[in-house]
Amino acid sequence: MLLDSIPKALAPLNLEKVAPGDYSKTGCHLEVAATPAQMPAVAEALLQEGCFLESLTAVDTSKAAFTLVYHFANFSELCRTVVHASLAKDTEAPTISHVYPGANWYEREVYDLFGIKFAGHPNLKRLLLPEDATIHPLRKEFPAEAEVKAEAPK
Amino acid sequence: MITSGIEEKTFVLNLGPQHPSTHGVLRVLLEMDGEYIVNAEPVIGYGHRAHEHMAENRNYLQFLPNMGRVDYLHALAFNHGYCMAVEKLIGVQVPERAEFIRVITNELNRITSHLLWFGAYLMDLGAFTPFLYCFDDREHILDLLDRITGSRLTYCFYRFGGVPVDLDDDFIFGCRAFIKRLRSRWVDYHNLVTKNVIFIHRAKGVGVFTKEQCLLYGITGPSLRGSGIAYDIRKSEPYSAYPLFNFDIPTGENGDIFDRYLVRLEEMEQSCRIIEQALDKLPNGPVMAEKVPKRIKPAAGEVYQAVETARGEFGCYIVSQGDIKPYRVKLRVPSFANLSLMVESFKDNLVADVVAILGSIDVVIPEIDR
Numbered sequence: 312m313l314l315d316s317i318p319k320a321l322a323p324l325n326l327e328k329v330a331p332g333d334y335s336k337t338g339c340h341l342e343v344a345a346t347p348a349q350m351p352a353v354a355e356a357l358l359q360e361g362c363f364l365e366s367l368t369a370v371d372t373s374k375a376a377f378t379l380v381y382h383f384a385n386f387s388e389l390c391r392t393v394v395h396a397s398l399a400k401d402t403e404a405p406t407i408s409h410v411y412p413g414a415n416w417y418e419r420e421v422y423d424l425f426g427i428k429f430a431g432h433p434n435l436k437r438l439l440l441p442e443d444a445t446i447h448p449l450r451k452e453f454p455a456e457a458e459v460k461a462e463a464p465k
Numbered sequence: 466m467i468t469s470g471i472e473e474k475t476f477v478l479n480l481g482p483q484h485p486s487t488h489g490v491l492r493v494l495l496e497m498d499g500e501y502i503v504n505a506e507p508v509i510g511y512g513h514r515a516h517e518h519m520a521e522n523r524n525y526l527q528f529l530p531n532m533g534r535v536d537y538l539h540a541l542a543f544n545h546g547y548c549m550a551v552e553k554l555i556g557v558q559v560p561e562r563a564e565f566i567r568v569i570t571n572e573l574n575r576i577t578s579h580l581l582w583f584g585a586y587l588m589d590l591g592a593f594t595p596f597l598y599c600f601d602d603r604e605h606i607l608d609l610l611d612r613i614t615g616s617r618l619t620y621c622f623y624r625f626g627g628v629p630v631d632l633d634d635d636f637i638f639g640c641r642a643f644i645k646r647l648r649s650r651w652v653d654y655h656n657l658v659t660k661n662v663i664f665i666h667r668a669k670g671v672g673v674f675t676k677e678q679c680l681l682y683g684i685t686g687p688s689l690r691g692s693g694i695a696y697d698i699r700k701s702e703p704y705s706a707y708p709l710f711n712f713d714i715p716t717g718e719n720g721d722i723f724d725r726y727l728v729r730l731e732e733m734e735q736s737c738r739i740i741e742q743a744l745d746k747l748p749n750g751p752v753m754a755e756k757v758p759k760r761i762k763p764a765a766g767e768v769y770q771a772v773e774t775a776r777g778e779f780g781c782y783i784v785s786q787g788d789i790k791p792y793r794v795k796l797r798v799p800s801f802a803n804l805s806l807m808v809e810s811f812k813d814n815l816v817a818d819v820v821a822i823l824g825s826i827d828v829v830i831p832e833i834d835r
Contacts, residue, residue: 335553336553336766336768337553337766337767337768337769338550338553338768338769338770338771339769358680358681361680363679363680363681363682363683364683365683365771365778365780365797366769366780366782366795366797368782368793368795368797370784370792370793371793380782380795382769382780382782382797384771386679386680386689386694386696386701387696389701389702391769391771393769411681411682411683412681412682412805412809413681413682413683413802413805413806415805416801416802416805417801424517437510438509438510439509439510439513439834439835440510440513441510448515448518449517449518449521449793453518455521455522
């Protein structure tokens with residue numbers, strides 16, 4: 312049972328929260344809260360349990376912090392683990408792409424859309440937006456509608 | 466490697482972005498050593514339409530039509546995932562008949578997606594005839610779905626709490642007739658392609674995904690099952706009416722192109738089985754839940770809902786802060802992870818195999834770009 316073995320594997324890391332989730336409401340069996348600095352160790356522990364990285368994203372939670380959200384699932388047993396890691400703005404999060412190479416693109420996407428930097432990432436470049444873009448559109452301060460500055464043709 | 470004093474140099478070959486076999490606008494920079502690929506770097510984002518940003522600036526219902534446009538080939542699965550996620554947030558139960566209709570239409574859509582892949586992929590490999598066969602078959606489903614959903618490609622058919630229109634007898638009759646017809650075509654398909662020696666030589670042992678790679682990259686869908694891991698959300702995390710039906714999860718052994726091809730062909734037959742059972746057991750009753758609020762304003766919270774699309778797992782992650790607009794919507798799309806592994810598997814292959822590998826994972830680029 313992964314529902315028992317994952318909390319056991321995460322126990323030595325002294326995480327903020329490892330608790331069963333309400334699957335019928337949130338779709339997750341385990342809810343974990345960690346600091347970004349703990350994420351490489353969390354990822355390694357979950358890889359040992361045979362989990363794969365389902366999704367990696369961020370939420371612009373408040374003016375002071377982002378929340379990094381990692382979803383892990385397993386090919387052989389139904390047990391989805393969600394890990395929330397609160398990251399103060401203007402700080403860097405360590406990459407987990409050396410543990411899960413699949414995280415490489417997810418982290419590039421988060422960097423592209425939120426401007427969050429991942430320390431130790433092998434190739435932290437924009438992924439979806441053009442290379443010379445200067446915006447991070449999923450930050451809440453980004454305007455919903457583009458400012459139109461049309462000039463009359465001369 | 467040449468070591469006779471000639472300087473060893475690699476060169477960069479540009480594949481795409483406008484190339485018929487990239488199935489969308491994908492550009493791959495291939496670093497070549499002669500005919501062998503040393504490194505590959507994809508450039509994506511040409512079709513970025515900012516769906517996730519749009520979600521934050523629309524209310525829940527206004528964002529629904531976007532779901533038909535993320536993966537246009539299996540639009541109904543994306544409809545389904547998003548609707549189920551919102552239904553979980555607002556706590557609405559979908560009536561049984563609506564669940565059955567969702568499963569039937571979803572599986573029909575899955576067959577259209579696989580048929581299109583079958584034709585387009587074999588055309589990439591130089592076989593023109595299968596394309597004509599499968600588009601002939603696909604057209605019948607498009608007519609059926611057109612009849613009830615009102616569109617041929619970018620469906621927006623599910624609503625929060627059910628489906629807007631009920632099936633009629635003509636649809637049910639047409640559906641049964643179509644399945645009978647499609648089953649009679651498998652022989653032709655196998656004779657045309659599966660036993661074709663040119664196809665076998667191009668597909669066997671090429672573009673292998675190992676089980677370990679699949680785990681590290683989070684591969685899902687037929688590309689994963691071709692490598693021998695029987696992971697299908699419809700079975701492993703049953704949703705909607707899927708637990709009520711008997712169907713198998715076809716898997717391959719070697720994880721090469723040929724196995725992925727066989728898995729997809731067999732999946733179409735399994736979809737036929739699901740549709741048949743659903744038509745047989747179709748219960749009576751309403752197709753829309755009674756108490757669906759007109760103004761959707763879920764309490765603060767978050768939800769992750771996964772569904773199986775034709776390409777793998779679509780995960781819809783919604784964060785609500787008690788507003789009429791979602792606070793954040795993340796669309797976890799299957800081709801995103803699949804493409805990132807595929808680029809790894811290009812390495813040390815011949816340039817002639819690039820198109821064969823690229824097509825074999827069935828990418829839909831607008832789905833990756835979002």
